[in-house]
Amino acid sequence: MSYDGPATSPIADDDSLYGPVSNWESDFDHADPQYNPNTWQIWSDLREGCPVAHSDRYGGVWLPVTHADVQRIAHDTETFSNRGPLVMRGIDGQDPVEIGDSLNLTPLTSDPPNHREAKAPMLPYFSPKRVAAMEDEIREACITLLDEIGTTTAFDAAERYAQHIPTIVTCKLLGFPIEDAEQLRQWTKAGFENINEPPEQRMARMMEEFGYLAARVADHRANPQDDLTTFLINCEYRGEPFSDERILHNMALLMVAGIDTTWSSIGSSLWHLGNHPEHLARLVAEPELWPNAIEEFLRLYAPVTMARKVETDTELHGCPVKANDWMLLPFPAANVDPTVWDRPEEFLFDRPKNPHFAFGLGVHRCLGSNLARLEMRVALSEFVKRFPTFVTDETQPMEWSVGQIRGPKVVHLRILEAAAPAA
Amino acid sequence: MKILVDKDKCTGHARCNAVAPDLYELDDNGYCSLTELQVPVGSESDAQAGADECPEGAITITS
Ligand code: HEM
Ligand code: SF4
Numbered sequence: 282m283s284y285d286g287p288a289t290s291p292i293a294d295d296d297s298l299y300g301p302v303s304n305w306e307s308d309f310d311h312a313d314p315q316y317n318p319n320t321w322q323i324w325s326d327l328r329e330g331c332p333v334a335h336s337d338r339y340g341g342v343w344l345p346v347t348h349a350d351v352q353r354i355a356h357d358t359e360t361f362s363n364r365g366p367l368v369m370r371g372i373d374g375q376d377p378v379e380i381g382d383s384l385n386l387t388p389l390t391s392d393p394p395n396h397r398e399a400k401a402p403m404l405p406y407f408s409p410k411r412v413a414a415m416e417d418e419i420r421e422a423c424i425t426l427l428d429e430i431g432t433t434t435a436f437d438a439a440e441r442y443a444q445h446i447p448t449i450v451t452c453k454l455l456g457f458p459i460e461d462a463e464q465l466r467q468w469t470k471a472g473f474e475n476i477n478e479p480p481e482q483r484m485a486r487m488m489e490e491f492g493y494l495a496a497r498v499a500d501h502r503a504n505p506q507d508d509l510t511t512f513l514i515n516c517e518y519r520g521e522p523f524s525d526e527r528i529l530h531n532m533a534l535l536m537v538a539g540i541d542t543t544w545s546s547i548g549s550s551l552w553h554l555g556n557h558p559e560h561l562a563r564l565v566a567e568p569e570l571w572p573n574a575i576e577e578f579l580r581l582y583a584p585v586t587m588a589r590k591v592e593t594d595t596e597l598h599g600c601p602v603k604a605n606d607w608m609l610l611p612f613p614a615a616n617v618d619p620t621v622w623d624r625p626e627e628f629l630f631d632r633p634k635n636p637h638f639a640f641g642l643g644v645h646r647c648l649g650s651n652l653a654r655l656e657m658r659v660a661l662s663e664f665v666k667r668f669p670t671f672v673t674d675e676t677q678p679m680e681w682s683v684g685q686i687r688g689p690k691v692v693h694l695r696i697l698e699a700a701a702p703a704a
Numbered sequence: 705m706k707i708l709v710d711k712d713k714c715t716g717h718a719r720c721n722a723v724a725p726d727l728y729e730l731d732d733n734g735y736c737s738l739t740e741l742q743v744p745v746g747s748e749s750d751a752q753a754g755a756d757e758c759p760e761g762a763i764t765i766t767s
Contacts, residue, residue, distance in 0.1 A: 401733070408734035409718050572722070634756035636719065642759060646715040651734060 298338050299370070309334045309344055311368065311586065311609060312476050317681035321626055324614045333597050339368050342588075342607040345597060348638075351615035354589060354608060355642040361589035361608055362392050363645060367685060368588045368607045370477060386534040387527070389645065396644055402516045402523075403531065403648060406509055412652040415453065419656060422449045423663040428702055435674055438664075438692040439548045444470070446660045447543035450652070455532060456508030457497055464493070465536065473541040476684030487533075494532050498525060509535075539649050542584050545688020546639075546653065547660050549582035550575075552692045553628065554665070555673035560628060565669045568662065575657050576635040577628050583613035583639035585647075586685045612638040613687065670698035705743040706766045707751050709736050713762035720754035720763060728754045736762070 302313045305323050310316065316323065324346040327334055334344040345351060354361050366389055388399035405411060426442050433441075448462040448469065457465075468490055472483070501510045513528045523531075554561040564570055587610045595602045602608070616637045617625040623632075640647035647653065673679075677693035707727065716735040720728035727750055731737040743751045743765075755763035 404716070404733035404735075408732060409721065409730065410734075634753075636757055636759040636761075638759055640717065640759075643715060646717055651718060 306330065306334050307336070308338070309336045310338050311342075311344065312684050314683050317683060317687045320611075320613065320687070321617060324611075324617070325619075328618070331598050331600070333600055335600065339370065339607055340605075341603065342368055342609060343597065343600075343602060344609045344611065346611060346614040346618070348615040348618035348621045350597065351610060351612060351638060352642060354610055355638075355645075358393050358396075358644060360592055360595050361610075362592050363390055363396075363587075363589060364392070365590035365607060366390060366587050368609065370480075386530055386537060388648075389534055389538065393644060398518070400644075400648065402513075402518075403509075406512060407648050407651055409651045412655055415450070415652070416655060416659060418453055419446070419450060419659045420663060422446065423660050424703070427663060427667045432699065434696045434699075436694065437677075438551050438694050439544070439689060440691070442664065443544045443547040443551065443660070443692065446547060446656055447540045450543075450656055451536060451539055454508065454652075455497065455510045455535065456501065456506045461493075465540065469536070469540045469544075472537075473682055473684075473686060473688075474690060476682075490533065490536065491529060494529050494536075495525070498528055498532075535649070538647075539653070541682075541686050541688065543649075543653050543656050545584035545682070545686060546579060546582065546657055548689045548692045549584070550578040550657065550661055551664065551694065552673060552679070552689050553578065553582070554661075555671055555692070555694050557628065558670070558672065560630075561665065561670070563630065564662075564665055570630050571658055571662055573630050573632070573635075575654060575661070576637065577630070577632065578657070578661075579639040579654075580616045580635060580637035581626070581628060582688075583616050583637065584686050584688050585639070585641070586611040586613060586687070587641065587645075588685070609685075612641060667700055667702070668694075668696050668698070669700060671696045705748055705751065707738060707741040707743060707755070708764045708766060709738045709740070710762045710764070711739060713760045714758075715760055715762075717759050719757040719759065723757050724750040724754040727751055 299310070302308055302310050302315065306327065327346045332345060332347045333350065336342050345354065388396050391399045423446065426445055430436060430441055444466050445462065448465040449459065451465060452459050452462045468486060471478070471486060497510060498514065501514055505511045510532065513523055513531055516523045518527070564574060589608045589610055591602055591604055591606045591608055594604050616639065619625050640650040671694045674693035674695045677691070680690040682688050682690055714736050716733060718730055718734050720736055721730045727741065727743070727747055729737045751765055755765050
C-alpha cells in the first residue's frame with residue numbers, strides 16, 4: 282500500500298475512528314469481529330500489494346504480514362519495544378519496564394538488557410525435562426474431564442474440555458487449590474471474549490486477580506510448597522529476595538500468557554480434526570504422527586499476535602513508521618507466507634521441516650513453549666483415544682475470539698464413536 | 705560433517721533436541737548446549753533435521 286500521512290497524531294480514543302473496517306489496507310482493525318475469522322484472506326490480499334497495512338485507530342498502528350518483516354521486527358528490539366505488547370483502546374504502551382518496577386508484566390514487557398535478568402530465573406522451571414514431570418498429572422486431569430463428558434454425544438469441547446486444561450495446569454504449577462481452576466477460567470474467559478471491554482471493567486478484574494494472587498503468595502509464605510510460587514518467593518535478585526511486586530507480576534503474566542493461548546490451540550486443533558475426518562483417522566491409525574500434527578496445528582492456528590511500540594522513526598516497504606506508533610507482530614501470518622512455505626494453508630503430516638513462529642522469535646520466545654506442547658499432545662491424544670470418530674456440529678455456529686489471541690470461542694462437536702473409559 | 709550452533713541466536717525453542725535428542729543436548733535452561741559437534745557417521749540426517757527445525761536459524765551444518 283502507499284501511505285501518505287497523517288503527520289499529526291490522531292486522538293487514540295476518538296469513538297468515530299472505531300466503526301466497522303471499510304478497507305483492510307488503510308483502516309484495518311485487529312479487534313474488528315471480521316478480522317479473526319478472515320485472517321488468511323486478509324493477509325493474502327495484502328501480500329498482493331504492499332504487505333503492510335496501516336490504520337489511524339489506536340493512535341496509529343501497522344500490520345506487516347510477511348515472514349521476513351515479522352522476523353526483522355521480532356529481532357530488532359532496539360527499534361521495536363515490548364512496552365506495548367497489546368494494542369487496546371485507551372492505553373498507550375507503558376514505559377519500558379525495569380525489573381522491580383510496579384508497572385506491567387515483566388519479562389513480557391521488558392526490553393534488553395533488563396529482559397535477560399527478568400526471564401532467567403524462571404527458565405529452568407520450564408525446560409523440557411522439568412515440564413515432562415507434569416505429564417502424568419496432565420493426563421489424569423484430561424481423563425477426568427473425559428469421564429465427566431461421559432456418554433454425551435454433542436457438546437462444546439471448548440467449554441467442556443479445552444478451557445479446563447491450562448487452568449488446571451496453572452493451578453498445579455503455581456500450587457493453587459484445584460477448585461480455583463474454575464475461577465481462573467472465568468477471569469480468563471472474560472478477557473478472551475471481550476478485548477474491547479471498558480477499561481474500568483478490565484481494571485476491576487485485574488485488581489480482583491491481583492488480590493487473589495497476593496493471598497496465594499501469603500499462603501505460600503506461611504506454608505512453603507514444592508511449586509513455582511514458593512520457587513519465586515525463594516528467588517533472589519542482586520542479593521535481595523524478589524519483591525512481592527515482582528512475584529505477583531510474574532504470576533500474573535503466567536495467567537495472562539499461559540491460559541487462553543493454550544486453550545485456543547487445543548480448541549482449534551479439535552475443530553480442525555472435526556472438519557477433517559481423514560486427518561483424525563490417520564492419527565487414530567498412526568499415533569506416531571502426533572508430534573508432526575502438533576507442529577502443524579501450531580503453525581496453521583498460531584493463536585498469538587503480539588505488538589511492539591516503535592522507539593525511533595523507521596521505514597517499512599517505503600512507508601514512514603514513526604516513533605510511538607504501534608507495530609503488530611502477527612506470528613501467524615509469517616506461518617502461512619507462500620514465499621517460505623509450500624502449500625502454506627494445507628495441513629501436511631509430512632511437511633519436511635516446520636520451523637514456525639507460533640511461539641514467537643528472538644529473546645521473548647515463549648517461556649511456556651515446552652509446557653504448551655506437552656499440554657496439547659496429552660490433551661489431544663487422550664481426546665482422540667476416547668473419541669476416535671467425531672465431526673464438527675454443523676447445526677451450531679462457529680465463533681472466533683476477537684483480538685490478538687485468536688481461537689474458537691466454541692467448538693461444537695458430535696461424537697460418532699466412543700471408547701470405553703479405562704477401568 | 706559438523707554442527708555449529710550460534711549461541712547468540714539460540715533462544716531456547718528446544719526444537720533441535722525434540723527432533724534429534726541424541727545429538728542436540730540442552731542445558732538446564734532448555735537452550736542448546738552445543739557450540740560445535742563432529743557428527744557421528746550415520747547421524748547426518750538427524751543433524752540436518754535439527755538444524756531445519758530451529759526457528760532462529762541458529763544451527764549450521766558444514767560438510
Ligand atoms: C500454545 C500455547 C502458547 C502460545 C502459542 C504462546 C505464544 C507466545 C508468544 C508468541 C510469545 C512471544 C511474545 C512476544 O514476542 O512479545 C509468548 C511469550 C510468553 N509466553 Fe507463551 N504461548 C503459549 C503458552 C504459554 C504457556 C503455557 C505459558 C506459561 C505457563 C506461557 C508463558 C509465556 C511467557 C511468560 C512469555 C513472555 C516471555 C518473554 O517475554 O520473554 N505461554 N508466548
Ligand atoms: S532449536 Fe534453535 S533456538 Fe532452539 S534450542 Fe535448538 S538451537 Fe536453540
